[in-house]
Amino acid sequence: MEDARFEAFVRERGPDLWRAAWLLTGDRHRAEDLVQAALTKTYPRYRGNNRVFESYVRTTIYRTYCTWWNRKWRGEVPAAETPETPGLGLPQAELSIDLARALSELPRKHRAVLVLRYFEDLSISTVADTLGLAEGTVKAYSSKALKTLRASRFLEKEEQ
Amino acid sequence: MKETDQLRNRMRQGLPTPPATDSWGPRARQRSNKQRTRSRAVVAVLALAAAGAPIGLLAVDALKPTPTIVANPAPAPTTSAAENPSSDLLVAESHLIEQPDGDVTFCIGGLYQTLPPSCTGVTVKGDFTWESVQHREVNGIRFTETPYRLVGKLEPGDATGTLTVALPPEEAVEAPSVQPPTADDLCSDPMRDANPAMAAPEDKSNLMLLTEKLPVVSTWLSDGDTGVNVLVQGDNEAAFTEMRTVWGGPLCVESSDLATEKERSAVRDRVASQLPADQYLTAAIDAGDPRNPTLEVHVVMLTPALEAQLTEAVGTDVRWTAKPMFTPYVP
Numbered sequence: 392m393e394d395a396r397f398e399a400f401v402r403e404r405g406p407d408l409w410r411a412a413w414l415l416t417g418d419r420h421r422a423e424d425l426v427q428a429a430l431t432k433t434y435p436r437y438r439g440n441n442r443v444f445e446s447y448v449r450t451t452i453y454r455t456y457c458t459w460w461n462r463k464w465r466g467e468v469p470a471a472e473t474p475e476t477p478g479l480g481l482p483q484a485e486l487s488i489d490l491a492r493a494l495s496e497l498p499r500k501h502r503a504v505l506v507l508r509y510f511e512d513l514s515i516s517t518v519a520d521t522l523g524l525a526e527g528t529v530k531a532y533s534s535k536a537l538k539t540l541r542a543s544r545f546l547e548k549e550e551q
Numbered sequence: 552m553k554e555t556d557q558l559r560n561r562m563r564q565g566l567p568t569p570p571a572t573d574s575w576g577p578r579a580r581q582r583s584n585k586q587r588t589r590s591r592a593v594v595a596v597l598a599l600a601a602a603g604a605p606i607g608l609l610a611v612d613a614l615k616p617t618p619t620i621v622a623n624p625a626p627a628p629t630t631s632a633a634e635n636p637s638s639d640l641l642v643a644e645s646h647l648i649e650q651p652d653g654d655v656t657f658c659i660g661g662l663y664q665t666l667p668p669s670c671t672g673v674t675v676k677g678d679f680t681w682e683s684v685q686h687r688e689v690n691g692i693r694f695t696e697t698p699y700r701l702v703g704k705l706e707p708g709d710a711t712g713t714l715t716v717a718l719p720p721e722e723a724v725e726a727p728s729v730q731p732p733t734a735d736d737l738c739s740d741p742m743r744d745a746n747p748a749m750a751a752p753e754d755k756s757n758l759m760l761l762t763e764k765l766p767v768v769s770t771w772l773s774d775g776d777t778g779v780n781v782l783v784q785g786d787n788e789a790a791f792t793e794m795r796t797v798w799g800g801p802l803c804v805e806s807s808d809l810a811t812e813k814e815r816s817a818v819r820d821r822v823a824s825q826l827p828a829d830q831y832l833t834a835a836i837d838a839g840d841p842r843n844p845t846l847e848v849h850v851v852m853l854t855p856a857l858e859a860q861l862t863e864a865v866g867t868d869v870r871w872t873a874k875p876m877f878t879p880y881v882p
Contacts, residue, residue: 398576405572413569414562423570430579435696490561509555510562531735537554546561 397437401430404445408452414506415456415499417491428455449511450521453503457522493543501536504529640880641852644700644723646670647684649693655679657701659710659851659876660832667692677703677715684720698723702880708852709829736773737780737803737842744791746799755779758798765790768807771841782807782842810869812836815846818869822848825864830857838872846871852878 405426412422429451437444494502500522507518508529515533519526540546645658648670658670667689686693700723703716758779762770768782778801783790787806794802810818815836823831830851838847846869850857853875865871 394580397580401576401579402572405575406569409569409572410566413566419567419570423575427575427579427582430575431582434579434583505558506562509559512559537558540558541554 393437393439396439396441397434400437400441400444404441404448408445408448411449411506411510412452412456414490414494414510415453415502417495425452425456453507453521454523457499457503489545492545493540496543496545497536497539500524501532501539504532505536505540508533639704640702640717641705641877642700642702642880643877644698645672645876646698647675647686647695647720649681651692655681657714667694671710673705673710673712673714675701675703675716676713677717679716679720685722700724705852705877708854708877709827710851711829736778736801737782737805741773741778741801741803743802744795745801746795749797749799754798755800758794761794761797765793766811766813768809768811769837769841769844773801777801778803780841781805782809784808784811809843812844815844815869818846818865818871819848821866822846822861822864826850826857826860832876843870847874848872849874849876851876 408426408429409422412425413419416422416425429448432455433444433448433451436447494505497505503522504518507513507521508515513521515526515529518524519529522529524532643657646668648656648658648668650656655675656670656672657675659672660670667687681693684695684699685697686695688694699720701714701716701720702718703714705714706712759770762781766784768784770779770781772778773780779798780803781790781794782805785806787804791802791804794804819834819836822834826848832849832851834846834848836846837844839845846865848861848865848871850861850873853873858873861871861873
């Protein structure tokens with residue numbers, strides 16, 4: 392019964408979890424790999440409370456992403472590499488490729504901070520809790536990451 | 552439009568279509584079950600060996616976050632609860648394991664990853680039943696697979712006593728995963744005198760070997776795994792020059808007046824030998840911010856008397872933190 396509920400949760404929320412993972416990894420397969428790793432880690436803690444569990448899975452995704460640097464994924468996605476984007480119309484595909492390239496220029500934690508702040512819309516203190524960082528560090532990472540994106544050759548500037 | 556709003560829009564509009572997720576749930580369950588089975592047999596031993604713990608022993612006090620008292624180097628003020636801890640309720644998180652005679656042990660210090668697991672710790676008394684926790688049973692021994700938060704009275708206040716529970720057990724909140732220390736580059740130009748031909752992983756290994764011979768205060772990697780940052784006592788330029796003979800990648804070397812790794816290690820050994828065995832659990836020499844590394848001493852419960860002993864054992868040159876497993880319960 393609990394297993395069926397877990398699988399239903401993954402079916403329903405998996406796409407959203409994958410989107411966050413894609414913003415972190417810039418790659419379809421790595422995003423799926425990251426979500427799978429987080430689900431595998433967290434499954435024993437599933438108790439049927441989907442809201443609480445999703446928060447737990449998301450935290451695990453971000454922390455796994457930030458700590459895998461010294462194990463599984465030695466290198467970031469090179470800026471010149473084109474992430475796969477099947478199933479997209481051209482304008483959106485270009486947008487996602489540019490975004491992935493721009494984000495790939497950021498150090499992992501800077502990137503995680505940006506995704507948590509501006510994709511998940513979380514407060515500084517929640518981002519700090521999620522990543523296990525001090526609030527000041529989150530602010531510094533966010534500021535540096537925005538500065539890097541501002542200078543990115545991959546993102547077209549929009550009218551202010 | 553604001554820059555951050557532009558980024559929000561890009562992140563939401565510029566996403567590819569997610570793949571089908573039907574197979575993810577079953578796959579995660581299978582992998583998780585396989586890992587759990589395997590971990591009971593092999594992985595725990597490997598992890599323990601890698602962590603430097605005695606084979607077969609897992610430090611359970613690392614499972615939960617606990618409040619800390621910091622001294623740098625002066626002792627920190629103690630709380631009123633800590634001044635008379637035996638009269639107040641305490642809270643801690645750990646595993647529960649049944650003993651062959653039926654007693655229930657709240658593990659302190661280590662968990663043997665056998666099946667069923669075993670540990671030493673305090674005996675649980677009071678209104679506790681196994682029905683109040685999620686547990687497994689192997690060979691007639693019941694145990695929890697995840698840590699639980701217990702609130703109760705600890706008598707005596709050390710690893711040999713009994714814990715009379717006052718509230719129903721609660722499953723412990725997952726502790727933050729262990730992460731490598733993080734910090735930014737220590738200098739503005741990590742590529743000074745760099746030589747890309749000497750920036751391979753084996754060159755970095757040689758650099759780490761070299762740092763063992765130097766009065767190193769702290770070492771950390773920045774921005775992924777590329778930049779090496781080193782704090783040394785004394786002449787940082789001389790240390791930088793010496794390190795550049797083996798490492799051509801990003802490097803920052805600055806000087807610091809703080810205690811070296813070797814000095815902190817010696818203090819840790821002294822603390823381990825001087826503190827009562829039923830109070831001392833373990834200690835890490837490089838806790839906290841790598842720019843200001845701290846000796847973190849894990850104890851059962853921090854009383855004023857133990858804090859005084861710690862202060863004396865540590866001395867005046869090392870920044871330290873006490874991390875008690877049992878802390879005063881705040882409703």
